[in-house]
Amino acid sequence: MKKELFKKIPAVNDLLENEKGKELVETYNHSLVLKGIRKVLDRKRKIISKTDEEELNELKLSLELTNLYNEIEEYIVDYLAPSLEQVINATGTIVHTNLGRSLLSKEAVDSLVKVAQNYSTLEIDKRTGERGSRYNNVKDLLTDLCGAEDGLVVNNNAAAVLLILDTFAKNKEVILARGEMVEVGGSFRIPEVMEKSGAELVEVGATNKVYIEDYENKINENTGMLLKVHTSNYRVMGFTEEVKLKELVELGNKTNLPVVEDLGSGIIEDLSDLGLKDEPTVKDKIDQGADLVSFSGDKLLGGPQSGIIVGKKGFIDKLKKNPLTRALRVDKFTLASLEATLKAYIEEDAREKLPTLNMLSQNIDLIKDKAVRLKEKLDNLQIESLDIEIEKDSTKIGGGAFPLQDIPTYVVKIKTDKMELNELSYKLRMNKPPIFTRLYNENMFFDLRTIKETEIDQIVTALKNIL
Ligand SMILES: *Cc1c(COP(=O)(O)O)cnc(C)c1O
Numbered sequence: 219m220k221k222e223l224f225k226k227i228p229a230v231n232d233l234l235e236n237e238k239g240k241e242l243v244e245t246y247n248h249s250l251v252l253k254g255i256r257k258v259l260d261r262k263r264k265i266i267s268k269t270d271e272e273e274l275n276e277l278k279l280s281l282e283l284t285n286l287y288n289e290i291e292e293y294i295v296d297y298l299a300p301s302l303e304q305v306i307n308a309t310g311t312i313v314h315t316n317l318g319r320s321l322l323s324k325e326a327v328d329s330l331v332k333v334a335q336n337y338s339t340l341e342i343d344k345r346t347g348e349r350g351s352r353y354n355n356v357k358d359l360l361t362d363l364c365g366a367e368d369g370l371v372v373n374n375n376a377a378a379v380l381l382i383l384d385t386f387a388k389n390k391e392v393i394l395a396r397g398e399m400v401e402v403g404g405s406f407r408i409p410e411v412m413e414k415s416g417a418e419l420v421e422v423g424a425t426n427k428v429y430i431e432d433y434e435n436k437i438n439e440n441t442g443m444l445l446k447v448h449t450s451n452y453r454v455m456g457f458t459e460e461v462k463l464k465e466l467v468e469l470g471n472k473t474n475l476p477v478v479e480d481l482g483s484g485i486i487e488d489l490s491d492l493g494l495k496d497e498p499t500v501k502d503k504i505d506q507g508a509d510l511v512s513f514s515g516d517k518l519l520g521g522p523q524s525g526i527i528v529g530k531k532g533f534i535d536k537l538k539k540n541p542l543t544r545a546l547r548v549d550k551f552t553l554a555s556l557e558a559t560l561k562a563y564i565e566e567d568a569r570e571k572l573p574t575l576n577m578l579s580q581n582i583d584l585i586k587d588k589a590v591r592l593k594e595k596l597d598n599l600q601i602e603s604l605d606i607e608i609e610k611d612s613t614k615i616g617g618g619a620f621p622l623q624d625i626p627t628y629v630v631k632i633k634t635d636k637m638e639l640n641e642l643s644y645k646l647r648m649n650k651p652p653i654f655t656r657l658y659n660e661n662m663f664f665d666l667r668t669i670k671e672t673e674i675d676q677i678v679t680a681l682k683n684i685l
Contacts, residue, residue: 219274223266226281230255238287246294254290254297261289305652306673310627310665311616312577313483317654319516319523321573323562326521326555333554340550353538355553359560363486364511365501366528370537371515371556372546376406378512378525379480383415383443385540386476386533390442391420395428395461397454398447402482408447417442427459430469437473444470446479467507476509476533484513484526486563492579494615494623500528509533515552518615520574521559522552577667578615582626588666588674589628595678596630601685603636613667627667633660636685649680 233239233255234248242251262281269277279285307317322330333340343350353370360369372378383392392412399421401407412419420441422432433444444466454460463479470477484500497518503511510533515524525546527537537543548556562571569579589608596606609631612624634642639657646653653676656663664677 219271220266223274223277223281224263226278227259227262227266228283228286230259233259233286233290236283238283242287242291242294250294250297251290254293257293258286258289262286303652305654306676307668308653308655308664308677310611310613310629310656310663310667312574312613312668313517313616314668315616320520322522322555323520323559323571323573325562325571326558329554329558330522330551333550338550338554340553352547352550352553356557356560359557359564360526360528363501363560363563364504364528366504366511367531368534369526369528370534370543371548371553372525372527372543373548374516374523375480375482375512375514375525376411377546378527379408379411380415381537381540381542381546382478382510382512382527383412383417384542385537386478387415387417387442389416390418391436391438391440392417392443392445393420393422393433393436393441394445394447395423395432396421397423397425397428397458397460398445398449400447400449400452400480400482408480426454426457428461429459430461430465433461433466433469437469437475441473441475444475444477446477448480448482463503463506463508470509471507477507478510478512478529479503479508481511481513483517483519484511485518486560487568489518489578493625494578496623504528510537515556515559518574518578519559520562520568520572522555524548524552524556578625580667582628585666586628588669588671589630592630592664592666592669592674592677595674596632596681599678599682599685601634601682603634604681604685605633607631611663611665613665625667627665629656629663629665631661631663632681633662634685642684645684646680649684651676653677653680 230252234243234251239251266274266277280289305317307314309317313319332338339350340355341350341352342348356371357369361367372381394408399408409419420436422428422436446463446466463477467477481498481500481503483497485497486500488499489497500511500513508529510527510529512525512527513519515521515526519526527534559572562568569575593606593608596604607630609629611627611629613627614624639660639662642662643655643657646655656665669677
């Protein structure tokens, strides 16, 4: 039987020459169709050899020509489809690193598209016609917003930290509090970045307590920098003692050592009216006298992936001269979209224009309205096995910011006895577009804070098809 089936597999050339084969070549091209044929025939051979003798009969149908061609075309369509897909984020986590962190504002997208499709003044001064610096494009905005003397943008905040360490502390010691040995997701660990830069980490204090004397005692002729890392995704609480940046700056001045803070998310405007307290703005840090502050462009700032460094001019100048800056430099798309993002803050409409801040500051009643609409539409489907409720819940912001604070939100909570939640979750992720939800306590949650109005119908259709 196996032999018989193997014989039934057509030759590659026959499939190509057949009328349907020619049609496919016409639609796609010869090499794509050839690739598809080979893949599918290979798949068939493997399946036949793996299948038990008594079950082989069921494979016959899949070897019919029509079915083969369908499979070949499916393969080609799938191969050509983008693998970086647009998704619906129903998790409620606004700055979701795995789903792409911040969404860009319309203005940021427009600028990005413009420089993508046209030549631009990326590195040229139009008045003199001479070569200019790509960093000048956002420098004034950064210095105005952060109250700093100068600024520089690199590929991401990890790169910013690496560049700072490499420039000021290579083969030197960097003093850091034990309670600030941060690991953020995606294998960014402060001690490891330090090792890569050739700087040597000197830990001071205990996990919960550190005093200025601890720093002072460790300073010697090999010390290169005093570093603070914002514990963005956790807090040390209870019986604690932390050295404030201000104190560290005094010590730095006294000992002539640079004082740097990795601020992680880095916010430009105060968010305490949204109930988000305890997160200092970048300007606060500069005002306290830090020589350099670094932060991400795509966390709570709400812009493109980038690492922003602001601080004193002499320090930024040294960073610019480091050849590593060239390797970590940002492209024109980042600069264009970052510029537009920063302008939203200058124009004081960041909360309206930047999706990250917009979702963060969304009125709770509007979120509730969306939840009511989603529930109504799901109720209208009249799916017996589906249990639907609206609940007040809370959202984590994500991106390693405000780890202890939740913001209130509304969710639509569903439950079904038709299939396991894991299976439902898988099917929603395989939907077009994929839908990512939150699973908790045998329930599935659709958090309306991160769901756009236009996505409500798509969610309803997906659940209708699946259930
Ligand atoms: C997120 C974060 C980083 C890494 O920033 P990326 O922009 O993702 O490279 C570094 N340090 C801290 C404290 C962070 O929170």
